[in-house]
Amino acid sequence: MQDTFTKEDFLYTVVAERLENQIENNILKTGDKLLSLRALSKEQGISxxxxxxxxxxxxxxxxxxARPKSGYFVRFSPSQYPKTPQALKSDFVPVKASVDDMLRVVYKSINQEGIVKLSRATPSGALIPEAKLNKAMMEAxxxxxxxxxxxxxIQGNPILRKQIAKHAFNWNGNIREDDVVTTQGCMEALIFCLQAVTxxxxxxxxxxxxxxxxxxxMKSLGLKVLEIPAEPETGINIAYLEKALETIPVKACLFVPNxxxxxxxxxxxxxxxxxVELLAKQQIPLIEDDIYGEMYFGxxxxxxxxxxxxxGLVMLCSSVSKTLAPGYRVGWCIPGKFIDKVISLKLNHTVSSATPTQAAIALFFETGRYDLHMRKLRKALHTQCLRYTQAVSDYFPKDTKVSRPQGGYVLWIEMNPKIDAFVLFEKAIKEKVSIAPGQIFSTDGRFTHYIRISFGAPYDETIDKSLKKLGALVAEMY
Known part of the structure; x- marks a missing residue:
């Protein structure tokens, strides 16, 4: 049975968006009373x-x-948002990539039962259309x-590759199915692309x-890394990269622009x-991890x-692991001029990708189910992002800074410099809450007072209590 949208569904969304814009632009401020339902209905010409x-x-x-017997009021406006985190500068020094004990401890906690996993940047099971995926698998x-x-x-399911090429139209891509190579998730795509050019x-x-x-x-491939500072709102510092390229022989770049x-x-x-133009001048390949590109809020x-x-120097990699089915391990890359090398690497390492899951995802795309699911997922994630941000604003100390992502799954939180994020992680685990301490997101542990939390789970009482407890733990560490 196909999902259908009525005129009423469209109208309420339009009205809600206009009111949201007024709140974001501070035309409607915190505490302002909104029109009654009857008055809004008459003013907008809606039911x-x-x-x-x-x-x-x-x-x-x-x-x-909604306040009983009083009506509707603005609860939260942009003026209440915390400031955004600051980027930290790096030295022009390539270093060997390493994985330390801290990272192993964090990974271990991710899989423990009974833990509220604010550390896991994946969709909640409640957001995955399991029944429809099962139907697609059986039909495939x-x-x-x-x-x-x-x-x-070897290159991958032809129907899936055709659908990936078709969806490239959304990001202004001119891609043919023969340009696509399927992989076991996005990570394998990144590895093949790195091996092809380094x-x-x-x-x-x-x-x-x-x-x-x-x-x-990077460690498994024996590569050195040069860290380029990224701004929480606009991504990598291109001027910094350009300066680094003057003295350092960089063989490739791996960035996540979206x-x-x-x-x-x-x-x-x-x-x-x-x-792209900067790297093209020096013929440096760019491996683009676009795994979050479909999860935009705009x-x-x-x-x-x-x-x-x-x-053909940009090698785009992605998958459905963050959008639809993490366990299916269906990914792909569009490796440009390096496609023959990538296909050869795939043949040598995995021969071919799993047949059933590729076929099921191909059918999910082909029937339009993927587009429908993504509309619902983006809406849910945007709502969850706002609710989590509000909770951090309410429960954490006032000098806390929080990113304002326009998509994706995670919030990047900067705390007072006296807070050790890994100590906070250890305290939170004892309270059955898992977070990702900032130290694990760089080679030298420099993000000591930052944490990452995921808003992949729908906001509920459990999440609210967990964030409240986390905020209290931070306050205790001052």
């Missing part, structure tokens, strides 16, 4: 039911509240002449802070173009660096 849905939408985001097996028991094509001992530029899994990859983890920055399109999907690639 009372539609007016009620618009207010519920804003209430779910924590922007307004039924359609297959050998029930998906045979090896898939040798052990080479230096790769990465952003700082960055996802700790990148350090594992909603980087953990800082959450979104590189503006003009800066993406500038980055009207349009952000472009990629690949959108501006004219020489």
């Amino acid at each position: 009372i039911s539609t007016a009620y849905k618009a207010y519920i939408e804003l209430e779910n985001k924590g922007l307004i509240e 097996i039924r359609r297959s002449p050998n029930s998906c028991t045979g090896y898939e094509e 040798e052990p001992g080479d230096t790769v530029a990465i952003e700082s802070p960055t996802y700790f899994g990148i350090f594992n990859v 909603f980087c983890n953990p800082a959450g920055g979104l590189m503006p399109d003009q800066r993406k173009k500038q980055l 009207k349009n999907r952000p472009k990629t660096c690949k959108s501006y690639d004219k020489e």
Whole structure:
């Protein structure tokens, strides 16, 4: 049965967005009383039911509240947002990537039962359409002449590759299915791309802070890393990178331009173009991790660096691990001029990707289920981002700074310099709350008073209590 949208569904969304814009622009301020349902209905020419849905939408985001016998009032406005974190400068010194005991302790806690996992940047099970995925899997097996028991094509399921190429239109990509190579998740795509353009001992530029899994990859491949500072709102400092390239022989770059983890920055399109042109002049490949690109909160999907690639030097990598099905391990890369090398690496390492999961995801795309799911997921994540941010503002000390991501899964929180994030992690684990301490997002542990928390789980009483407890622990450490 297909999901349908009525005119009323569209109208309440439009009304809610207009009111949200007024709150964001401080036209409607905290404590202001909103129109009654009847008055809003008459003013906007909508039904009372539609007016009620618009207010519920804003209430779910924590922007307004209903007061018994009094009506609706603005609960939270941008003036209450904490300041944003600051980027830390790095030295122009490549270092060996390493994984220390701190990282192993954090990883261990992620898998413990009974822990509120604010450290895990993945979708909550409540946000995954399990029944529809199961249906797609069964249908894919039924359609297959050998029930998906045979090896898939080396380059990947042709229907899936066609759908990936089709969706590239959303980020202004001109991609054919023959340009795509499927992989076992995004991490394998990153590894193949790195192996295609580097040798052990080479230096790769990465952003700082960055996802700790990148350090594992760099270490396993024997690569050195050069950390480039990233602003929490706009991504890497291109001027800093350009200066570093004057003296350091960088073999490749690996960046996350769209909603980087953990800082959450979104590189503006003009800066993406500038980055691609800078690297093209020196013929330096750019491995673009776009795993969060589909999780935008705005009207349009952000472009990629690949959108501006004219020489095939940008190698885009992504997957459905953060958007749809983490356990399916379906990823892909668009490796440009290095595609033959990537296909050869895949043949040597894995022969082919898993047939059933590729076929199921291909069908999920083909039937339009993926687009429908993503509309719902983006809406849920935006709401959760606002609610978590409000809780941090309410429960943490007033000098706390919080990122304002425009997409993705995580908040990057800067605390008072006297706070040791790993000590906070140890205290929080005893209270059954897991966070990611900032030290694990750089090679030298420099983010000592930063933490990352995920808003991947719907906001509920358990999350509220956990954030309140976390804020109290921070306050106790002053």
